[in-house]
Amino acid sequence: MSNVAIVSGEIPPPRHDTFLAAVRKGYFATPGAAAVTSVCLALIALAVWTVFRWAVLDAVWSSGGPNVCQQATGACWAVIAARWRLIFFGLYPYDEQWRSALACAAILATVAVSCFPFSWSATRLPLVWIAGYGVFYGLMRGGFLGLPTVLETQWGGLSLTLFVFSTVVVTGMPLAVCLALLRRSRLPVIARTVAVLIDGIRSLPLVAILFTAAIIIPYALPHFLVGDKLYRVIAGFSLFFAVYQAEIIRGGMQALPAGQEEAAHALGLNYWQTMSRIVLPQAFRHALPPTINQVVITFMETSLIVIIGFFEVMASGNAAFSTAEWSATYVEVYVFVAAIYFAFTFTLSRYGAYLERRLNVARH
């Protein structure tokens, strides 16, 4: 018996390879592997060096006019120095842009506060968001305390992107929970209707929904129900988010054994108590990775609202190089905008990873 030796003999402690040994074993084991590794390393080094030279060594950093870039072979960061306010604030009146910046900060602070487990209670979370939105709306729209009114049509840039994104997620998430619960209703009429609604909306492209919200709804609804185009678009977007998220949550609920709900009922918990204390918390844990995914995708899809005339950060980036003197610097502007997107989506996915670690402690 081969395992007798293992049981009776001395078991050597597992050896960990040193870093160098591990690299040699993993990437340079055979001459072929060594060759592939070397070629890849060379290519990567070349790419990194090229980008580094363009972006740093040969780049023009000064904030002079467009002329300073004429001799440059590298990136012309002068365009960012000259046009960053357009990128961040869009068409928001120049003298009032500090309000847009503060409003941005307010939304970011609200998101940050609600990401801490401390705020996850049914009373704290709504309070945080009502306060956050109150500050945002007051600052952006103005019209009191001597702040001039700035209409929604003039909002733009990063603060518009953040506003649309956070509103879509914050209103879409509860809507998604409702849809997921209704789709599991014991009353077949309700369950079927909601299923048709969800599957119907999921089969439409987001662009079509945004167009409908922006252009068709005003013809279909009585005037007093129409509201500003921005809010209609957000509502459409939020519905789109909710139907996808509803399916994600429903998937999370199906991962629960039936015994969980039965045990809750047997203890006398009613439907809402069972859902809010037992089913949904566990469903969200199961559905966390796809949920984070969905949120990140939604952040990037906010750039689609440009096609119905909103000046979010992508559109204001386009505007930043659309004057004659900066027209050659579109790469720099796109890189800058991409860096903004990256900063947000990377933070979101890191937060997702943190949440998973944290919630896993309770699951094993």
Add this chain to the structure above:
Amino acid sequence: MNTQSGEIAVDVKSLAKFYGAHQVLFDVSLSVAAGEKIVICGPSGSGKSTLIRCLNKLEDHQAGTIRMLGTELNEDLANINEIRRDVGMVFQHFNLFPHLTVLENCVLAPMLVRRQDRRTAEEQAMLYLERVRIPQKAGSYPGELSGGQQQRVAIARALCMRPEIMLFDEPTSALDPEMISEVLDVMIELAQDGMTMLCVTHEMGFARKVADRVVFMDKGRIVEEAAPSDFFDNPRHERSKLFLSQILGH
């Protein structure tokens, strides 16, 4: 709703239960006095779980009446929730809430359903956790406990609602053999304290020790109902004899 011993705690009359067109309970009648301990046994698929799950309306029945603690189980939701408060249940697979600690599992229902404040609920939970001999695990998550420990927590969780009746559906059959006795010991103590108990179990030692009556079911019917000594030593029906020879035979 305090039941005195001698009062009828569970009264089932001519119960019939269908899954779709498939009938799984036929004309089941059973009456249990407060303080009585009933052991229900029978071959797999005979309807033991179904019967016990009808008693707290985890399953609907289609004909007959069920009275629990004097209240008839009907479609009225308020009525059902009231009964469930007073009827505890322990499942084969424990069904602890994995995202809550042992203590949170125990205080959840008393706080939400009985409207106890957290302090009272936690003190009481610790009392019951001590009774099932597992107070040191109050802060652990169910996933960190062995099967036997989980089942004892599940019993404590049910007891925290201070039920009048306890239902057990094969509480030891998902356990490794060496953990069965720690759960049975807790159940025996509970029986000695005078709890009204209905246990689906094949633990014949337990049945002999605590049961006032053994109910034998087969194919959706109650075939035999007798004191444990009569049932085990002189089963009257062919099917009871066959069943006993199967579970005791080897």
